[in-house]
Amino acid sequence: MRVIYWTQLFWPYIGGEEVLATKFIPAMRELGYDFMVVTSHGSLELPDEETYKGIPIRRFPFQSALENRSFVDMRTALHRLAILKTSFAPALIHINFTDPSVFFHWQTIRAHPCPTLVSTRVAMSAETATPDSLLGRTLTSADWVTTISNAMLHDLHRLAPEIKERASLIYNALETPQASPRPLCFENPTLLCLGRVVDDKGFDIAVKALPRIIEKAPKVRLIIAGDGPAKPDLMNMSNALGLSDAVKFTGWVNPAGVPDLINTADVVIVPSRCREAFGLVALQAAQMGRPVIATRVGGLPEVVLDNETGVLIAGEDQAALSNAVLELLHNPAKANRLGECGRFRARRIFSWESYLGKYDKLYQQIIRKGGYDDNR
Numbered sequence: 001m002r003v004i005y006w007t008q009l010f011w012p013y014i015g016g017e018e019v020l021a022t023k024f025i026p027a028m029r030e031l032g033y034d035f036m037v038v039t040s041h042g043s044l045e046l047p048d049e050e051t052y053k054g055i056p057i058r059r060f061p062f063q064s065a066l067e068n069r070s071f072v073d074m075r076t077a078l079h080r081l082a083i084l085k086t087s088f089a090p091a092l093i094h095i096n097f098t099d100p101s102v103f104f105h106w107q108t109i110r111a112h113p114c115p116t117l118v119s120t121r122v123a124m125s126a127e128t129a130t131p132d133s134l135l136g137r138t139l140t141s142a143d144w145v146t147t148i149s150n151a152m153l154h155d156l157h158r159l160a161p162e163i164k165e166r167a168s169l170i171y172n173a174l175e176t177p178q179a180s181p182r183p184l185c186f187e188n189p190t191l192l193c194l195g196r197v198v199d200d201k202g203f204d205i206a207v208k209a210l211p212r213i214i215e216k217a218p219k220v221r222l223i224i225a226g227d228g229p230a231k232p233d234l235m236n237m238s239n240a241l242g243l244s245d246a247v248k249f250t251g252w253v254n255p256a257g258v259p260d261l262i263n264t265a266d267v268v269i270v271p272s273r274c275r276e277a278f279g280l281v282a283l284q285a286a287q288m289g290r291p292v293i294a295t296r297v298g299g300l301p302e303v304v305l306d307n308e309t310g311v312l313i314a315g316e317d318q319a320a321l322s323n324a325v326l327e328l329l330h331n332p333a334k335a336n337r338l339g340e341c342g343r344f345r346a347r348r349i350f351s352w353e354s355y356l357g358k359y360d361k362l363y364q365q366i367i368r369k370g371g372y373d374d375n376r
Contacts, residue, residue, distance in 0.1 A: 001367065002034045002090040008099040010039040011052045015196055016280035017096065017121055019255045023175060024356075025055055031360050036088050038081070040101060058084055062101035077104055082111035090114055091367045095142075098122045102138050115366045118142040119170075123275035123298055124155050139163055144366050146170045148278045149299025168362075171302075172278045173355035174287065176347065177259035181289035184266050184336055189220045189329050192265035192290075194258070194281050197228030202271035202295065202315070204230070207237050207247060209318040209325070214246060217329050225250040225261055262288040267328055267335065270294040270304070273315050279303045282310070283350055286342035291335045293324045303350075309342035 009015065011022055025035050035055055040062040050057045060081060065073035081104055094117045095102055105116070118138055139145060139160040145167040147153040153169045191213075193203045203224055213220050224234060224247060231249065238247040253261060262268060268285035270276075275298035282303040285292045292310035294300045304310040311328070313320040328335040 001032060001092075001363075002036070002088060003028075003363070004036050004038050004085070004088065004090045004093045006038045006093060006095040006102070006105065008040060008096070008101060009042050010037050010057060012044070012046075013042060014252075014255050017098065020172060020174070020280065021096070022052065022255075024359075026053060027352075027356050028359065028363075029055075031356070033363065036084070036090070038084070040099075060101075060104065062104055063099075066100055066103070078107055081105075082108045085112035088112075092117060092363060094119065094363075095138075096121055097135075097138060100134055103134055106137065106141065115143040115369065116141070117144050117146070117362070117366055119146045119148070120152060120156065121148060121277055123152070123277055124159055136160070142166075143369070144168070144362065146362070148172045149302050151275075151299045151302065152277055170355065170358050170362075171350055172280060172283065173350045173352045174280070174283060175352045177287055179259045179263060179288070181339070181343065182263050184290075184332065184339060186266055186329055186332050186335070187219070189217060189267070190265045191220060191222045191325065192225065192262065192268045192285075193222070193271070194225045194253070194261070194268070194284075195270075197224065197226045197231040197234065199230050200272065200274040201230075202273040203234055204237060205271040205273070205316060205318055205321060206269050207234060207241065207243065209322040210243055210246060211241055212319075212322040213325050213329075214243075216326050220246070220325075220329070222247045223250060223261075223265065224248070225253045227252045258284060259288055262290055265290055267325060268292050269321070269325070270300060271315075271321060272297055272300065274298075276300045283346060286310075286339075286346040289339040289343040291328055291338035292342065293321065293328075304342075305345070308338070309345055310338055 005025055007021055009018055037057045039059055041059045046059055048059050060077040061073040062077055065077055089112055092115050096119050098121050147156055147169055156167055157164055193206050195201050210222055262285055268290045270279055270282050272295050278299040282292045282294055292304045294304045294312055295315040296312045297315055301312055306312040311324040313324055
C-alpha cells in the first residue's frame with residue numbers, strides 16, 4: 001500500500017518533527033506500507049532524489065518557488081510532482097501541514113486522485129483560516145485531519161467547525177530510549193534548554209533568569225543545545241551578563257545523542273514564547289525522568305502537568321522561571337517525584353506502539369473509504 005509522506009523538511013534536517021518522521025516511516029513500513037517522502041530542499045544544497053534507510057526522498061523547489069515567486073520553479077515543481085503522483089500511484093497522501101507547500105498538492109490533485117490525510121503540526125489563527133485561504137481550503141478539502149494536542153483540536157473546531165466529524169487527536173510519541181535515567185544530582189546543578197535556537201523558543205528568557213538563580217545557587221550551569229539564527233545574540237547576551245562561564249553552547253546535537261544529553265541535566269527548561277503545538281523536548285525530558293519547567297502555551301500543558309510532572313509558568317516571566325528553578329534545586333525530593341511521575345506518564349500516555357497503531361488504523365480507514373482496499 002503506497003503512501004506519499006509530505007513534509008516541509010526531512011533528513012538531514014533534525015528538528016523535532018523531522019526526527020519523528022525518520023522514526024515513524026520505517027516503523028510504518030514494517031506494518032506493510034510503502035512510503036515515498038515528498039519534501040523541499042530547504043536552505044541546503046541537497047539532491048532532488050535520494051534515499052534514507054531505503055526510503056526514497058524526492059525534493060522539490062517548493063520553498064524557493066514561493067519565496068521568490070518564481071514562475072519557472074513553480075512550473076518545474078508542478079510538472080515533476082504530477083509525474084511522481086502518476087507513476088507512484090499512492091493510495092494515500094499524508095501531508096504534515098507546517099508550511100504553504102501544500103499549495104502544490106492541491107494544484108496537482110487531478111494527476112492521481114486519492115485520499116488526503118492532513119496532520120496539523122503548527123498553531124493556527126483565525127486570520128489564516130478564512131474559507132478562501134490556503135489553510136481554509138486545506139482543512140475543508142482533506143479527507144481527515146489530525147492534530148497533536150487538544151489545544152490544537154479546539155482551535156481547529158473553532159476555525160473550521162464543519163470538519164468536526166473528520167478530525168481527531170493523535171498525540172506525538174517517541175520510542176522509549178535505551179539509556180536508563182541517571183539519578184538527579186544537585187551538587188553541581190545543570191539546567192538544559194534543547195532545540196532550534198530561534199526567538200520563539202524563548203531561550204533568552206532562561207539566560208536572563210540565570211543571574212538571579214546563580215545568586216542563590218552559585219554552582220548552577222546552563223546548557224543551550226542546538227543551533228539556529230538566534231545563537232549569536234544569545235552568546236552575546238551571555239557575555240554581556242557576565243555568564244560566559246555559566247552558559248555552555250553545544251551547537252548541533254545528533255538526535256541519537258539527545259537522551260544522553262538530557263541525562264546530564266537535572267532540570268529541563270522549555271520557555272517557549274509562541275504557541276507550541278506539542279513540545280517534543282518536554283516529552284524527551286520526561287522519558288529520561290527529568291522535571292520540566294515549561295511555559296503555559298499551546299500543547300505544553302498537556303505534556304507537562306503542573307506540579308505533577310513539572311512546573312508551568314507564564315510566558316516571558318523571568319522571575320517565575322528563576323523561582324521555579326530554585327524551588328526544584330532546594331527541594332530535591334520534589335524534583336525527583338516530578339521526574340518519576342513524568343517518566344511513568346510518558347510511557348502510559350505517549351506510547352510509541354499506541355501512536356503507530358492509531359495511524360495504522362486511520363490509514364486503513366481512509367484508504368478503504370477511498371476505494372484502495374485492493375492495494376494492501
